[in-house]
Amino acid sequence: MEETLVVQDLEKRFPVSRGFFRKTLWLRAVDRVSFTIKRDEMVGLAGESGCGKTTTGRTVLKLFEPSGGRILFQGSDITNLKPSDMKQYRRHMQMVFQDPYRSLNPRKNVMNILSLPINTYNLANSRSEKLEMIMNVLDQVRLHPPERYLYKYPHELSGGERQRVALARVLVLSPKLIVADEPVSMLDALVRISMLDLLLDLKKKTGFACLFITHDLALARYTCDRIGIMYLGRIVEMGSKDAVITHPAHPYTKALISAVPVPNPSARKVQFNVKGDLPSPIDTPSGCPFHPRCPYADDRCREEEQQLVRIDADHYVACYKHNLI
Amino acid sequence: MALMEIRQLKACYFTPEGTVQAIDGVNLKLEKSHALGLVGESGCGKTTVALASMKLLPSNARITGGDIILDGENLVTKTDKEMNKIRWKKISLVFQGAMNALNPVFKVGDQIVEAIMTHNKNMAKSKAVERTRELLELVGVDPSRAQDYPYEFSGGMKQRAVIAMALACDPDVLVADEPTTALDVITQSRILALIRELQAKLGLSLVVITHDLSLTAEICSEIAIMYAGKIVEFGKTSEIYSEPMHPYTNALLSAFPSILGPIRKMETLAGFPPDLRNPPSGCRLFPRCPYAEDRCKEKEPDFEEATRGHFVACYNWGQVKQSWKKHS
Numbered sequence: 001m002e003e004t005l006v007v008q009d010l011e012k013r014f015p016v017s018r019g020f021f022r023k024t025l026w027l028r029a030v031d032r033v034s035f036t037i038k039r040d041e042m043v044g045l046a047g048e049s050g051c052g053k054t055t056t057g058r059t060v061l062k063l064f065e066p067s068g069g070r071i072l073f074q075g076s077d078i079t080n081l082k083p084s085d086m087k088q089y090r091r092h093m094q095m096v097f098q099d100p101y102r103s104l105n106p107r108k109n110v111m112n113i114l115s116l117p118i119n120t121y122n123l124a125n126s127r128s129e130k131l132e133m134i135m136n137v138l139d140q141v142r143l144h145p146p147e148r149y150l151y152k153y154p155h156e157l158s159g160g161e162r163q164r165v166a167l168a169r170v171l172v173l174s175p176k177l178i179v180a181d182e183p184v185s186m187l188d189a190l191v192r193i194s195m196l197d198l199l200l201d202l203k204k205k206t207g208f209a210c211l212f213i214t215h216d217l218a219l220a221r222y223t224c225d226r227i228g229i230m231y232l233g234r235i236v237e238m239g240s241k242d243a244v245i246t247h248p249a250h251p252y253t254k255a256l257i258s259a260v261p262v263p264n265p266s267a268r269k270v271q272f273n274v275k276g277d278l279p280s281p282i283d284t285p286s287g288c289p290f291h292p293r294c295p296y297a298d299d300r301c302r303e304e305e306q307q308l309v310r311i312d313a314d315h316y317v318a319c320y321k322h323n324l325i
Numbered sequence: 326m327a328l329m330e331i332r333q334l335k336a337c338y339f340t341p342e343g344t345v346q347a348i349d350g351v352n353l354k355l356e357k358s359h360a361l362g363l364v365g366e367s368g369c370g371k372t373t374v375a376l377a378s379m380k381l382l383p384s385n386a387r388i389t390g391g392d393i394i395l396d397g398e399n400l401v402t403k404t405d406k407e408m409n410k411i412r413w414k415k416i417s418l419v420f421q422g423a424m425n426a427l428n429p430v431f432k433v434g435d436q437i438v439e440a441i442m443t444h445n446k447n448m449a450k451s452k453a454v455e456r457t458r459e460l461l462e463l464v465g466v467d468p469s470r471a472q473d474y475p476y477e478f479s480g481g482m483k484q485r486a487v488i489a490m491a492l493a494c495d496p497d498v499l500v501a502d503e504p505t506t507a508l509d510v511i512t513q514s515r516i517l518a519l520i521r522e523l524q525a526k527l528g529l530s531l532v533v534i535t536h537d538l539s540l541t542a543e544i545c546s547e548i549a550i551m552y553a554g555k556i557v558e559f560g561k562t563s564e565i566y567s568e569p570m571h572p573y574t575n576a577l578l579s580a581f582p583s584i585l586g587p588i589r590k591m592e593t594l595a596g597f598p599p600d601l602r603n604p605p606s607g608c609r610l611f612p613r614c615p616y617a618e619d620r621c622k623e624k625e626p627d628f629e630e631a632t633r634g635h636f637v638a639c640y641n642w643g644q645v646k647q648s649w650k651k652h653s
Contacts, residue, residue: 048509158597188366189536189580193591215509218539222582222591245584259514263539263581265562274511277479 004074004177004209005037005060011068012052012059016282027282029055031233032069034308037177037209042200044212044224044241046256050278052233053213057179060211061093062086074176091121094170098182100162104154110138110165111150117173133172141168142198160191167199174206181213196223217260221245226314229253232281232289235308239315249311249322251294288319296321328530329355329378329416329498334391336370336377343602347373349554350391352628353532355498355547360524360531362541362562364577365551368598371534372421374551375500378532379418380408396497413444417496421503423484427475433486434461434471441493460489463526465519481512485519492523500532505540517543538581542566550574553598553609556628560635569649570631570642572614578649608639616641 012030029052037043045053058064060071062078071079078089097103104113114134117123124130138146141164154162163183170178180199184192200223203210214220220227221241228238229252237250248254251274258272274293279285288306291297306318319325331353338345348370355361365371376382378393380400393400395415403411420426428436434457441453458468464485475483484504491499504520505513521544523529533545541548541562548565550558550573558571569575572594579592596613599605605612607622614621620640628638639645 048511160597189538189577190366190593191597193580193593197591197593217510218582218584221584222588256510257584259510260584261514261517261537261539261543262583262585263542263566263578264583264585265542265566267583267585277481277512 002038003036003072004039004041005211006072007036007060007069008034008072009069010034010056010059010066010071012055012064013067025282028233028284029281030059033230033233033235034069035228035235035238037211039176039209040203040207041226042203042210042212042224044214044220044227045230046214046217046220046227047230048215048256048278050281051230052281053215053230054181055233056230057095057181057211057213061090061095061179063095091173092176094173094175094178096163096166096170096178096180096183099186100159100166101154101186103166104162106154109151109153110157113154113165114138114169114172117169121173123173137168137172140171140202141165143168158191159187160195163187163195164198167202171202171206175208177209177211179211179213182215183212184219185214185216199223217245217256229256232279232284234289234318236290236306236319237315237317238308239312239317243312243315247315249315249317249325250290250319251296251321251325252290254325290319296324327354328357328396329353329532330392330394331374331378332392332394334374334377334393335389336373336382336386337389338373338383338386340385340602345601346604347386347554347601348377349604351551351554351556353549353556353559355530355532357497357530358524358528359547360520360533360545362545362548363532363534363551364536364538364541364548366536366598368601369551370554370601371536371551372502375418375502375532375534378500379412379416380405381412381418413440413491413494413496415496416498416500417491417494419487419491419499419501419504422507423487424480424507426487427483429475432472432474433478434458434473437461437471437486437490437493440490444494456493457489460492461486463492463523464489479512480508481515484508484512484516488516488519488523492527492529498530498532500534502534503536504533506535513540520544538577539583550577553604554601555609555638556636557610557639558635558637559628560637564632564635568646570635570637570646571610571639572616572641572645573610575645575649616644 010030010033013026013028016025016027033056047053059066066079073089118130124133135146138149143149143164184195212224224241227241227244228235231252237244237253248257254272255274258270276293285292287303288301291301308316308318310316311322331351334348334351336348338347351374363371377388388401437457438453441456442448457471461468461471466482466485505516545562548562549556552573558574569578576594594613599609607625611617611621626638626640628636631637631642
């Protein structure tokens with residue numbers, strides 16, 4: 001099985017209560033999202049805050065119960081598994097969180113933090129074996145020399161070092177899938193690049209599949225093989241990074257790309273502006289969700305929902321006007 | 326003559342673990358109607374420069390030397406009372422994190438009115454309300470929204486309101502500390518467009534403090550790069566990007582992936598910025614610098630004018646410049 005993760009028409013709805021006598025409304029955080037991730041592949045999900053990228057990542061790992069659709073992990077359907085049955089899969093599906101200042105327990109030292117997953121899955125037969133695993137994984141995430149970090153507490157570490165410990169905690173389980181939710185957005189520029197390179201290196205070495213959630217398209221272009229652009233819970237464009245970034249076909253993707261600042265004052269950028277702000281995800285527009293902001297919108301966009309269609313070898317877009325754009 | 330000039334500015338934080346020399350001999354110059362970008366990583370002292378130039382440092386910090394000359398007056402020697410007449414009218418600050426800068430229990434409009442009336446004691450309230458409407462319109466917020474509370478505003482609108490407030494008393498200099506962090510890309514690009522527009526319309530002089538070199542490329546005319554409490558390079562924006570002369574600038578530029586052009590392998594410096602309680606001798610980048618020599622460790626390089634209007638603090642700037650050209 002080459003596909004590590006297959007997601008089909010995934011849905012996640014949250015109830016929104018608006019007072020006692022009023023009807024409960026549903027917020028569609030993830031709306032019929034489909035994608036696959038192969039072994040050793042990094043797929044990016046990008047979009048503005050509130051577009052549902054984090055919810056997608058968490059639902060894929062079943063940290064949220066999906067409201068619809070299917071999730072196949074290495075060929076087996078995990079959509080409706082009970083939490084107790086998930087345990088055997090969970091070892092292989094792990095997550096790296098955005099904020100290393102909050103994802104590590106401040107009262108546990110690095111040794112404790114890394115022991116927990118090993119103990120949970122009984123990966124070591126003896127104390128010395130466990131220690132060896134911990135030293136090994138610290139070495140893998142380039143915290144040198146490992147013994148210097150063993151007894152440190154999170155507050156003694158810098159942001160970059162903490163995020164490496166968070167990554168080590170995941171790697172010690174040799175996962176097949178890692179969901180990385182904005183893993184570098186809290187880090188400084190120079191630390192960020194070394195963290196990304198480390199992630200790419202380890203991916204190549206161990207062959208895990210990775211879902212990389214980010215709001216930074218320039219970063220997604222640097223790290224990912226394929227990129228999906230999300231808007232109001234839906235994927236509006238998906239494809240290889242060259243297709244999506246260099247030849248964007250959806251007006252929203254174009255708007256996002258033209259909004260990214262370029263670190264070169266002499267670069268000429270295409271200006272592409274959209275109107276208004278993100279609509280409320282509770283009361284999404286009819287038809288194509290982007291139509292109120294889209295300069296190309298017509299009656300068909302207001303009425304008809306757009307499906308992802310294939311326009312090139314590895315390039316899908318949900319806009320029937322993609323030829324005009 | 327420059328509108329604002331900072332000379333050899335030094336400031337310390339006094340902490341239980343020792344004295345932190347957060348900024349150590351900073352020199353900056355801001356010309357009228359120009360935008361100066363102050364760029365560096367977290368902890369390099371860029372926010373301290375902003376706070377010091379408003380004399381708003383926290384109680385455990387003090388300016389320990391240097392001058393801040395604004396329009397011919399030295400702010401360092403001013404008392405708090407005198408500063409009250411200067412803040413907002415001559416220099417004002419857009420704080421980092423617009424979300425937290427507005428008071429959640431007062432209407433946005435009232436907060437701006439309050440700021441105007443505090444600084445113009447004799448102004449009638451109706452006039453201040455009128456001015457508030459003007460300001461909101463100027464920054465692209467519908468004036469009728471003045472009656473809303475901050476939670477009814479989106480992130481971008483809050484940022485606009487905070488900018489409007491900073492402009493309330495027609496300052497000569499506007500200092501913006503990370504004006505777009507925590508905003509989405511599309512909102513960010515609109516705020517940048519607004520800043521450019523205000524600059525053109527009002528002839529505003531700006532200091533933009535940020536960690537993001539791609540942002541300064543869009544709005545600044547000059548850039549100063551800061552590392553460990555010191556300015557290591559200063560020059561015109563175009564020159565900083567096309568021929569950086571300091572190894573640190575070089576590293577920062579290599580660390581920002583671009584959405585355009587070929588994908589380059591990103592490079593970075595080994596190690597971490599020094600502990601400012603106990604900075605290394607000589608050049609502060611020395612332990613991490615690929616160009617380091619013995620003299621870098623012994624004596625700190627002067628901040629010299631390498632080419633016209635382009636200042637750098639590095640012995641090997643020629644070599645750095647060459648290698649960047651080869652690289653790109």
